[in-house]
Amino acid sequence: MTGTRRRSILQLLSVLAATLVIAGLWPASSLGQGLSAEQVKKLKAATVFVKVQAGIATVTGSGFIVRAEDKTAYVITNLHVVDIPIAPAPGQTPQTVKRSVDVVLHSGTADERIATADIAAYDPTRDLAVLRISGIADLPAPIDPNDSPKLLETMPVFVCGFPFGQRLGTQKNPEISIGPASVSSIRTGPGGQVAMVQLNGALNPGNSGGPVVTAEGQLVGVAVATIKGAGIGFAIPQHEVASMLKGRAGPIRLVPAGTDYALDVLIIDPLQIVKSAAVLVRPVDGDLPPRPGPDGPTAMPDAKRVPLPIQAATSSGRAPVKLADDGKRALWVQVELTTSAGKVLSAPAEVKLGDVQRPATTNRADSPFTSGPMLPAPTDRLPAKGADTDLVDLNRNPEGFAGKAVEFDALTSCGLKARDDGYELELMAESLKPPSSLRVVVPKDIGLQLSDLGVTPEDTFAIRVKGDVRKPVRGDVRHTVEVRQVQFVDSDGKATATMKPETAPPAGPPTLAAVNRFPDKFQGKPLVLEAIYTGIGFAGSGFEVKIVNDNNVKPLNLDLFTSKTVGSRAEDEIPRGPQLARLSCTIERVSAKTGHGIVGVNKIEILDSRTGKVAKTLAADDKIIYPYEPPPRPPAAPKPAAAAAEDEADEPVAAKGTPWRLIAMIVGGLAVLLIGGCVVGLVVMSLRRGKGDAEVEDTRTGRRADASRGEPEPAPRPVARPNPRARQKPPAGPGNPPDAFPGFGE
Incomplete structure (x- = not known):
């Protein structure tokens, strides 16, 4: 195709696209509309570089300003960016190491400023945190978290942040990166609200906590995760940020308190606008509470209202409650917050003794199974009445x-x-x-x-x-x-x-905790276990099933595997994020090397978090591939007592309890090596001498004769050697045709 013809086709396509835009049949943004220079300038100023230090551990991420007043600004980022595991230096303990969080404004530029931040609020369920920095003049304009865009699959968006962190800093803090992406899926929760925005584009480590915006600069969400190698990323939707700033309840826990019980509630209030709080409770029997509608949750009927005093130091509240005498250690709970802007009501949730309730707007469901023993409140003090020994x-x-x-x-x-x-x-x-x-x-x-x-x-x-x-x-x-x-x-x-250590599982139906502790007691038996499914992994040529218990802990003593069919379907059909599941499985064996139970899962049932009914079933009859483990060596047969006694009686007295036996073994080994070396040397010399006698050389012809036959070997064919004094032939050329020289013609 010629250049003129190619240009004509491109011009024709441009005219056609412009016509469709004017007619309203093609979105203008799909023609590559990007951010304006003014929007880019605003985004670059509002997006910050976050640096976290915890002992010898350092993590970096992104964030953005959502509120600025006087010399104080509030920054949104991911909780996993700032809540990193503590890595104490030698001589330190985790309790003595403090985290430090720095927010870098205008990172990597001449206007760069660094401010120490404190965590104003956090939401462990939604992986969000609000940082507060103070004493900064001329703060950048914030990104409005209340300006909600209308999301549409395939619409272009832009990811702002600091991918790969300090590695792109060239010996200084890195400059901001703004990359294109698009909305590939809009995932909704039980109430119909957007629970997660799936992106098609490049999200890299370091982008976590950064803003994702539309071409008009509206906030789509907070970059939170990516699937490596798939080009798929995820963003926490914008309305979660707006709700967090308005104040809401976090995880709820039902705990023992003296002779009764209490509800511990995390209060998320970064702007300090919550005036009072209360919990609405009712027994778990009877009808289920109403689901949240488009306008949000409504109060549960026949619920008892209990005041929830808020402790400012811990941003939490505790309300005393009583449980029914029917043996059920659970309650339906709603949290009501009174703020300066009105009342905020959480969705009803079933809270069980020892469980941590997580809001129903997330994919993580509350587990319907019990969660182990009741623990007291965390403390850094020993009891007043101590034990016998210090x-x-x-x-x-x-x-x-x-x-x-x-x-x-x-x-x-x-x-x-x-x-x-x-x-x-x-x-x-x-x-x-x-x-x-x-x-x-x-x-x-x-x-x-x-x-x-x-x-x-x-x-x-x-x-x-x-x-x-x-x-x-x-x-x-x-x-x-x-x-x-x-x-x-x-x-x-x-x-x-x-x-205490026990030798047998507790009575009753098998639970995940019991099977984890005693896999040998359940070997070969068909089991049905309830757990929280977190994903599928690849183990050699097989598929590993990843689960945790209701305390978000992987069972240490179990390794679960499934077939290729179930594993592939689970990857494709089960939504991302923890899911309440029921596993039909069998413990095939107990590993002789690790002691772990090797579990084969032939069916995975995903359960509805509210009703407990099966929402999806994945099952297959094909073979499950387990990791190879060499069979254990059989133990050596013990020597009869009589023979052992006889051997001991025959042993010299000087060898018992002394090093003489070891010395004798060393000397004997050296002697064997010396004698063996001499014998090998003599044999080699004899072979060489016999070979020399068998070959006779003819001095006149230089030929070798075979002594056994008396006939000389044929002389080798002489090899022609180049004569350095010979005249060199000139190369073929216009004046020297090839056929003018012998050997160069046809």
């Missing part, structure tokens, strides 16, 4: 307690390290210092019970430990406390939960 005294003089039974109080975040003899439990004294002369080892069953609680490193609980002190083993300088029992205790020293 942990500090035990750590100072462990030798004095060796071989004795001890009982002491300590603080713990339930951190565990796998060891050959169980799990090493991380604990501290009230000074928040770990014992340097002790290693506290719990049996595997107690370790699995502690892991299932899902305690975060930031929370510490008071525990009472009972065990026996043993002397150091295997070169470890620390004494070992072999734990027999762990109790969680309240401020008065009263035990609220007790954990």
Whole structure:
């Protein structure tokens, strides 16, 4: 195609597209309309670079200003950007390390300014956080979180932020990046509101927390996640940001409080506009509460209103409640907030004892199964009425307690390290210092019970430990406390939960916790387990099923796999995010190497979070591929007692309990090596001598004769060597045709 013809076709297409735009049949934005220079300038000023330090760990992300007044600004980002795991330096503990958050305005430019931020509010359910910076003059204009755009699949959007963080900074803080994307799917929640915006475009690590905007500069949402290699990203919708700034309730937990119970509620109030709060409660029997409508949730009928005092220091409230005598440890709960702008009512949610309720607008559903023992409130203090032994005294003089039974109080975040003899439990004294002369080892069953609680490193609980002190083993300088029992205790020293090693699962239908603790007891039996499904992973040539319990903890003692058909369908058909699920499975074997139960899942049922009914079923009969594990070596047959005694009687007295046997073995080995080397050398010399006698060379012809036949070998064909003095032939050319030289013609 010629250049003139190509230009003519392009001009024709341009005229056709312009005609369609004028006629209203083609959106103007699809012609590549981008952001105006003024919008780009505003977005660059409002988008900030977020840097977080937690010990030796450093994380960077993005954020944007949503409110600016006087010299104070409020910045939206993702919670996972600022709530990073603490990595203490040597000599530090997680409790002594503080996070620092810096917000960089006009990052990478001559106008760059850095401000230290504090977390004004956070929402763990929606992965959002509000940062507050103060003392900054001439703040940029914010991005309006209340300007809601009309979303449409395929509409172009722009992602603002700092992908790959400091790696693109060229020895300084990086400049902002603005990249194109488009809306590929609009995912809605149970109430019909937008729950997640799926994007088709480049979202990279470091974009988290940055704004996603339309071509007109309206906020679409907050960049939060991406699927690596798929070119698919996700954004938290704009209305979640607006709702967070207006104040709302966060996770709710039903906990024991003395002889009764209480509801602990996180209050999300970054602008400090919530004046008062209350909870509406009713029993779980009877009809289900009404679903939220287009105008939001309505109050539950026949609900009891209980005041919820707010503690400003913790941004939470606690309301005393009573449970019915029907044995059901659950309530329907709504939270009512009174703000300066009016009342805010949360959607009804069923809250169970020990569970953490998460709002129904998210994909993560409340689990209908029980969640382990009741724990007291987190604390950094030991109970007033302590145990018999002081942990500090035990750590100072462990030798004095060796071989004795001890009982002491300590603080713990339930951190565990796998060891050959169980799990090493991380604990501290009230000074928040770990014992340097002790290693506290719990049996595997107690370790699995502690892991299932899902305690975060930031929370510490008071525990009472009972065990026996043993002397150091295997070169470890620390004494070992072999734990027999762990109790969680309240401020008065009263035990609220007790954990002991058990040999059999509790009575009743199998639960995920019981199967995780005792996989060998359920081997070969068909099981139906309820869990929270989080996704499918690839394990070699098979598919791994990823699940967590209701405390968001992966079962440490189970490895789940499914067939290729179920795994592929789950990837395609199950929405992104945690889903309440029912798994039909069988424990095929218990790994001899790890002790984990190897579970085959042949059916996955996704359940409705409100009704518990099956919403989707994935099942297949094809073969499940498990990771290969070599069979264990059979143990050596024990020697009969009589033979062992006879061998011992025949052993020389000098060899018993002395190093003479070892010395004799070393000397004998060296002698064998020396004699063997001499023999090999003699054999090689003999072979070489025989080969020389068998070959005879003819001195006249240079030929070799075979002594066995008496005939000379044929002489090798001489090889022609170039003569350096010979005349070089000139190359063929116009004056030297090829046929003028012998050998160059045809």
